[in-house]
Amino acid sequence: MTTSRFxxxxxxxxxxxxxxxxxQACTGITLSSRNGAHVxxxxxxxxxxxxNSQYVVVPRGYKQHSFLPGGSTNGLEFMAxxxxxxxxxxxxxxxxxxxxxxxxxxxxxxxxGYGKYEDYNSANRTTSIADLQLVSWMxxxxxxxxxxxxxxxxxxxxxxxxxxxxxHWRIADITGRQLVLEIVDGQxxxxxxxxxxxxxSPGFEWQITNLNNYVNLFPGTAEAKSxxxxxxxxxxxxxxxxxxxxxxxxxxxxxxxxxxxxxxxKQSSALETVLQSFQILNNFDIPLGIExxxxxxxxxxxxxxxxxxxxxxxxxxIYYRTMYxxxxxxxxxxxxxxxxxxxxxxxxxxxxxxxxxxxxxE
Numbered sequence: 001m002t003t004s005r006f007x008x009x010x011x012x013x014x015x016x017x018x019x020x021x022x023x024q025a026c027t028g029i030t031l032s033s034r035n036g037a038h039v040x041x042x043x044x045x046x047x048x049x050x051x052n053s054q055y056v057v058v059p060r061g062y063k064q065h066s067f068l069p070g071g072s073t074n075g076l077e078f079m080a081x082x083x084x085x086x087x088x089x090x091x092x093x094x095x096x097x098x099x100x101x102x103x104x105x106x107x108x109x110x111x112x113g114y115g116k117y118e119d120y121n122s123a124n125r126t127t128s129i130a131d132l133q134l135v136s137w138m139x140x141x142x143x144x145x146x147x148x149x150x151x152x153x154x155x156x157x158x159x160x161x162x163x164x165x166x167x168h169w170r171i172a173d174i175t176g177r178q179l180v181l182e183i184v185d186g187q188x189x190x191x192x193x194x195x196x197x198x199x200x201s202p203g204f205e206w207q208i209t210n211l212n213n214y215v216n217l218f219p220g221t222a223e224a225k226s227x228x229x230x231x232x233x234x235x236x237x238x239x240x241x242x243x244x245x246x247x248x249x250x251x252x253x254x255x256x257x258x259x260x261x262x263x264x265x266k267q268s269s270a271l272e273t274v275l276q277s278f279q280i281l282n283n284f285d286i287p288l289g290i291e292x293x294x295x296x297x298x299x300x301x302x303x304x305x306x307x308x309x310x311x312x313x314x315x316x317x318i319y320y321r322t323m324y325x326x327x328x329x330x331x332x333x334x335x336x337x338x339x340x341x342x343x344x345x346x347x348x349x350x351x352x353x354x355x356x357x358x359x360x361x362e
Contacts, residue, residue, distance in 0.1 A: 024110035024165050025304070027253045027284040029261045030178065030196025031277050037270035037314040038176045040105050040196070041277035044089070044096055045286050047297075047304035051089040053322070054345045055331065056098075058084050060338045064093065064136060066129040067160050069120050076129040076137070076155060083338025084139040085318055085331050087309055092345035094132040095139070097309050098318070101333050102143035103174035105313045106135045108167040111182065114201045115166030118186035120158040128156040131167055131183075144173045152181070152188045170198045174313050180204045197257045200250035207254045214255055217241055219263040248286050256283065274310045274319055278328060281308050307348060324349040 025045035032038050044051075060083045066075030086098030097107035108131070120128060129137055134157055142148050148171055159166065170193065172178040178193040182203055191204045199207065218240040224233035234242075244259060245252035260280050267273045286304040289297055303323040310319045316333040 024112055025200060025248060025250065025253070025286060026109040026198075027257050027281065028107070028109065028170055028196075028198040029257050029277060029280060030172070030193075031261065031264065031273050031280075032176065032266065033270050033273040034266050034268050035270070037273060037312060038172070038174070039270065039273045039277055039310055039312050040107075040170070040172055040178075041274075041281055041308070041310035042097060042107055042109075042170075042198075043281055043284050043305050043308045045304045046089075046306060047286070047288055047291055047299075047301075049299050050301050051306050052091075053096075053307055053348045054088050054092055055320070055348060056086050056088050056092050056095060056343070056345045057331075057336065057341055058086070058136075058140070058338075058343055059341045062140075062343050064133070064140070066133050066137075067093070068125065068128060068130070069158065069160055069162075072125075075125060076127055078129075078137050078140050080140040082140065082143065083333075083336065083341070084136075085333055085336070086135065086139065087307065087318070087320060087348070088345065089132075093136065095135045096132075097311070098135060098139050099311050099313060099316060099333065100139040100143075101316065101336075101338055103313050103316055104139060104143055104145075104148075105170075105172045105311045106138045106148075107170050108132070108135055109170065109198055110165050110200050111168040111203075112165040112201055114203050115168060115183050116185055117157050117159050117166065117183050121156070124156045127154065128158050130160050131157050132160070134169065138169075138171065144175075145171050145177050145179045148181075149179065149190055152190075157183055157188075168198075168204070172313055195258060195262075197254055197261060199254040199257065202251070207251060210251055211255060211258055214244065214259070217244055217259055219259075248284075248290065253284060270312045270315050270317075274312055274317075275328075277310045278308060278319075278321065302354075320348065322348050324352045325354055327355065 028042035030040050062080040068075040082100040082102050084100035086095030088095045099105045169181040180191040180193045182189050220240045222234050222239040288304050307322045319330045321328050
């Protein structure tokens with residue numbers, strides 16, 4: 001994609017954000033296996049157009065430059081100390097989720113209306129980086145969340161197009177420690193994410209506080225009761241979750257993700273945990289039509305949930321499935337020689353059609 005085409009695209013995306021209130025949704029959960037593996041899983045939604053997502057394989061020593069407002073590509077220069085694999089959106093530089101060979105995982109989540117980056121100052125050109133490239137910068141340079149936290153004040157995170165949504169970030173390492181980074185009023189704020197859930201706006205602290213509104217929820221079935229001699233009992237299993245919000249707003253998804261995650265039985269192995277995370281995130285797929293007025297859907301794609309990923313940080317394997325193909329695919333970083341591999345960017349789906357296997361009856 002040329003720089004001029006990219007900025008035209010960003011303008012279209014920003015206009016779509018402002019006029020159609022297109023779903024800008026992401027839901028993240030975290031699970032651990034009984035043998036101590038940590039798995040971070042998430043969805044990414046965008047109902048306005050196809051994101052043309054790719055997986056990128058980045059070798060050690062690979063040099064990148066940040067995009068800047070106005071069309072420049074001579075912002076912060078950074079070189080990959082660590083090789084990494086990422087899932088990008090719109091173009092190869094914009095990694096939305098990934099993991100590096102040291103086991104650092106990072107991903108961006110839409111954060112409209114609440115985040116605010118500092119204004120771009122040309123005097124800071126060589127230390128300024130576009131928000132959509134911050135995941136690549138983190139994966140290139142760091143092995144732990146502590147290192148990321150210490151380094152963030154040495155750079156300036158800016159928006160390429162101020163009309164587009166801001167984002168916030170989830171960062172984790174092989175110890176299981178996880179942080180949320182939000183930039184508000186130009187200042188980075190880190191939060192320890194012991195719960196391991198993240199969605200979108202409002203801010204992370206508000207989402208955690210909001211969980212108190214659902215203290216009545218519990219797994220299982222509510223006990224039968226008598227009311228003035230009338231026998232009351234649940235219609236079926238799961239009535240302990242009666243009242244959990246079912247809409248697709250970020251606060252509601254945060255609540256559902258928190259309760260689905262924390263009530264899930266712990267699995268024996270990392271792979272079983274990965275598969276469990278995909279099952280849980282089935283509940284967060286967003287049908288394309290619900291965020292637009294009838295007849296106003298702007299694009300024909302299978303779903304607003306364009307892909308779902310799960311990252312096994314303990315074993316350094318990233319898994320994904322897409323709106324075109326629900327088969328789970330994986331990339332094992334242990335099988336990549338990041339000193340010899342060449343940079344590559346490959347579409348998540350070479351064939352954009354769900355495979356259907358016919359069963360032959362004889």
